[in-house]
Amino acid sequence: MNKKYLLGIDVGTYESKGVLCDADGKILNIQTSPHLVKMPKPGWAEHDPMGDWWADFCSITKGLLKNTGINPRNIAAIGCSAISTALVPVDKNCNPLRNAILYGIDIRSVPQIKKLNSIIGEKRIKEICGNPLTVDSSGPKILWIKQNEPEIYEKAAHFTMTQGFLVARLTGEYILDKYSASGAGPMYNRGMGTWDDSLTAYITEKERLPRIVDSTEIVGFVTADAAKETGLAEGTPVVGGSTDASAEAVSVGVVESGDFMIMYGSTVYMIKVTNEPQQNSNVWNATYVFPELSSLVGGMATTGSLTRWVRDNFAKELVEKEQSCGSNAYTALFAEIENIDPGSDGVIVLPYFSGERLPINDPGAKGIIFGLNLTHTRGHIFKAVLEGVGYGIDQCLELFRKAGDPINQITAVGGGTKSLGWMQIISDITGCVQSIPETTVGAAYGDAIFAGLGAGLIKSRKDIKEWIKERYVTVPDVRKYEIYRGYKERYAQIYSSTKDIMHSY
The missing domain is CATH 3.30.420.40 (ATPase, nucleotide binding domain)
Structure with missing residues (x-):
């Protein structure tokens, strides 16, 4: 019987990283690829989806396979993550129509936030979405494109968010996990776990938005074209994945209510796992990557x-x-x-x-x-x-x-x-x-864990805790x-x- 392996790839602000590990969590190889943030105007922050994200993905997968000598057909599943609330409009063939608009370090959508708050009402937005609108929110970014780049908006067959672009390039499926969708205000109805018809109408047609999935759900399979570009085997299962922060949290065993993580990267991001949503909170609420749990999340912009x-x-x-x-x-x-x-x-x-x-x-x-x-x-x-x-x-x-x-x-x-x-x-x-x-490989390791859970090689999230060893305490x-x-x-x-x-x- 052939041994099975798990692949995880994360796209961060300044670097992409890939991890290949076995079903016991042993890391066989790590590959990285740097990229830069483009700032064409003050208050703007962008990535090139093909030149940064997809090129990184392809080079990393090929490097992992070359360095380990593993037959790509022995990869049981693939998980992906990317920086949260990054937005990429694409045509019907998943070709990007512009650079990705990044998370809260891009503040161009402030006028759209003010307009949506005045039309819909801040109270109603928070009641339905669970969170207020901020420069992290995806809806105002789409509205910015609609108002400022109408020719791009009209050509957009899909608005991909976070890791959804990578999954679409791999499988042809347009998805977004529930944790990431919590940042897609004012379109996402957190209580229902679906797009809200009434609020989405203020932004775009619901048909252009991705399907909502669980992070560990198998959402599609590597296509023949993607296999040629990446070196992966056609038909390899791909799970929903999540944002970099939630994937990193899972990678270090932040999987039970009460667990708290701070991620020190280009920005600081914090996640506290809870049993229930905290509706009156001044921090963001998000369904956690394990849908039976909730989370409180928040980040600083420049650290x-x-x-x-x-x-x-x-x-x-x-x-x-x-x-x-x-x-x-x-x-x-x-x-x-x-x-x-x-x-x-x-x-x-x-x-x-x-x-x-x-x-x-x-x-x-x-x-x-x-x-x-x-x-x-x-x-x-x-x-x-x-x-x-x-x-x-x-x-x-x-x-x-x-x-x-x-x-x-x-x-x-x-x-x-x-x-x-x-x-x-x-x-x-x-x-x-x-x-x-002791081991802080990062979000890519969490992506591999998502893949393992989706493929059934990891039986329970509690098993993850046993993999984590403490290196230092301050x-x-x-x-x-x-x-x-x-x-x-x-x-x-x-x-x-x-x-x-x-x-x-």
């Missing part, structure tokens, strides 16, 4: 990408040294902050460099570096950026606490967890213990936690005092 901004603009010589000698620029920056006290000697950064999602839901917010004097150094700015993200996370956690049970321990994942110093700063600010798993320093209290208050005051100025230009 890891802000540390990259500091590195690239304030530490160019370190980047050049990294390129020539291999020394890590971030390691050098962290060395510069070792002797800087909590609070960065009065420097406070508001990380609103792409507006902000949670905790303030203000796409017009602006980034601020506050409190500089001539004694401050590059290190002060870098540490203040790390702390500013921590202050924002602390405000987000307070919203999660108000919506449900206390949060005492967090599973931390993503590229940011490579810096234990940053994780310690976050714990000192929030007062929360953070557990960092415990709050009580003394530093008390010091940070005052800085958290100042952080909040700076935003409230400058909000009107931010919106005046």
Whole structure:
């Protein structure tokens, strides 16, 4: 009997990743492919669906198969994920008609949000969809295309969202999982688990929207054309998949009510698994990837990408040294902050460099570096950026606490967890213990788990917990936690005092 394998592929903001593993969760090979975010105008953020997403997918699958020597016919199922609420209009042959409009770092749909709120009513939207409209919502993005690119809108046979584009290229089936659909306001009726006829009519025809599915449901099979492009076997089952954040949560065992994850990537994303929806919550509600569970979710707009901004603009010589000698620029920056006290000697950064999602839901917010004097150094700015993200996370956690049970321990994942110093700063600010798993392959591993559940090779989500081992725990320093209290208050005051100025230009 031939051994069976599972394939998972994720498209992130700056990188795509693929994982090939066996039915026991053992990882056989990992492949990555970088890509860039295109920002053609201020407030816009886009990817090239074919040049970034599909090209990455094809090169990764071929690389995985080549490196392992596995017969593609022995792959039992495939799972995909992608950055949440990314929107791609396609023609009848699944050819993209424009670049993908990305998640909440793209704020072009603010006028459409205001218009929909005024026509439909914010209360009605939240009652039906479970969430208010934000720049993450898919409906306003479609409406933006309809109003600003009518020729593209008219040609669009389908509006694909998140991983739906990849699944459509693989199988010819247009789908969206229930977790991702929770971000498709105001079109998605969360209580019914279907598109809402009355609200969808404000945006587009329901026939252009994908079929709603479960993340672990087999939704189609690899076509002959896709097999030629990817090296996969024709007829291989493909499951529904989900967004990168939910797939990453599953990859580290966040699968039961009460589990809480923070994903430290280009942005920060948080998921708390619950038994029931929290209708009066100020954070987003979403049916979880396991439909018998619910979740509270939310994200900040600019976090890891802000540390990259500091590195690239304030530490160019370190980047050049990294390129020539291999020394890590971030390691050098962290060395510069070792002797800087909590609070960065009065420097406070508001990380609103792409507006902000949670905790303030203000796409017009602006980034601020506050409190500089001539004694401050590059290190002060870098540490203040790390702390500013921590202050924002602390405000987000307070919203999660108000919506449900206390949060005492967090599973931390993503590229940011490579810096234990940053994780310690976050714990000192929030007062929360953070557990960092031994293996944090990321969302692609969660996609492989979705595939395993769909193919029946993984019997229960509880089995996933047994695969997770703890690598490191950050415990709050009580003394530093008390010091940070005052800085958290100042952080909040700076935003409230400058909000009107931010919106005046």
